[in-house]
């Protein structure tokens with residue numbers, strides 16, 4: 273199979289421009305004979321320079337493209353790479369690709385460019401995950417974190433932990449092999465293991481937030497009937513998704529949509545108004561609403577500020593009032609009659625707004641920003657992948673076992689087994705100790721052309 277791979281790297285849709293990527297040792301031997309200057313003489317490509325070329329073979333012109341050549345190792349993959357920035361018609365792109373295949377390239381598999389970058393040491397697995405996260409980013413928080421990971425702070429931190437574990441093991445094994453010549457490692461080793469455990473805990477603490485950035489915050493809007501939950505939902509989404517009416521009990525099925533609040537990707541559920549009812553269908557809606565609220569990370573508890581609190585409101589304040597949830601006093605455009613003191617007793621976070629008039633809604637974005645600010649992931653980057661977090665968790669467990677072993681006075685060779693396991697778990701996250709199958713699984717998640 274040819275070692276030179278090619279693929280359309282842009283989305284499979286008609287657009288102004290489309291990029292074909294070609295990568296492999298001596299890529300120019302295949303691509304250069306197809307490229308001519310507009311005056312008809314053969315084009316000469318230089319590293320890092322964009323050159324306007326005509327793509328031509330056997331007298332047939334396929335396209336005019338801006339072609340950039342990256343000489344190994346100074347390319348994304350670490351190999352000789354050519355990017356053909358063609359006109360973005362699917363037929364044009366496909367026919368150029370077919371021409372490249374005829375001339376000896378083969379189609380790249382999903383993620384193969386990035387896999388080659390990894391194998392050539394251009395990208396570790398943290399950065400590879402960051403490339404996926406960046407492509408899939410739908411919020412500023414996701415973009416910011418993916419870019420910090422690409423800069424390599426997190427990779428360096430994790431690689432440092434890996435190196436420290438390997439060094440520690442080397443010292444321990446030296447003692448096991450030559451107990452008379454090497455000092456007993458006890459105190460230093462214990463101190464270093466405790467420091468590593470602390471560092472792994474710090475990395476794991478950030479990973480919960482990483483998941484949140486990536487997966488999005490689950491919010492349930494709950495409240496008594498007619499308080500304006502669906503009006504609020506529609507306002508937050510920016511379009512009419514839920515039915516609004518002045519008939520109490522309008523919403524029955526839970527309506528869920530994705531949107532962005534503050535910096536964060538969110539999934540909002542508008543639910544049935546909660547009250548005592550004899551209608552079995554409405555009751556089902558209310559049961560689902562409660563289940564949704566239980567499962568949500570945050571509840572927006574909505575109250576109608578224009579009327580005194582009802583028994584239902586009071587029961588809901590008791591049910592959902594806590595330091596995590598947000599009380600929303602709606603209908604601020606009308607004269608206010610609700611007893612806010614009662615709500616203040618149950619909720620720390622309260623905003624007043626008019627969903628109907630669209631006034632005061634920025635308070636919700638502001639609240640999300642302060643509670644879940646993107647700034648606190650700093651410039652270091654935090655882990656976003658659950659499987660990465662699980663490997664680190666396993667690594668920390670092994671470190672803890674090694675500490676126990678040494679504290680209980682077992683021989684160092686036992687601790688050494690745990691440290692080896694810890695190093696291998698951490699190394700799997702950065703890619704320092706991964707197997708070929710793991711690499712294939714990771715890069716298969718990429719799209720073709722990446």
Ligand SMILES: Nc1nc2c(ncn2[C@@H]2O[C@H](COP(=O)(O)OP(=O)(O)OP(=O)(O)O)[C@@H](O)[C@H]2O)c(=O)[nH]1
Pocket residue numbers: 495496497498499500501502503504515516517518519520521522523524543544545546602603604605606625626627628629
């Ligand atoms: N004046 C005023 N009316 C509002 C406001 N928000 C909602 N309403 C009105 O209140 C009524 C109920 O609104 P909905 O959004 O359907 O209320 P809901 O909480 O979803 O009601 P259910 O689905 O029945 O539980 C409608 O007539 C809305 O126009 C507001 O901020 N100000």
Ligand SMILES: [Mg+2]
Pocket residue numbers: 501502503514515516522523542543545
């Ligand atoms: Mg509703």
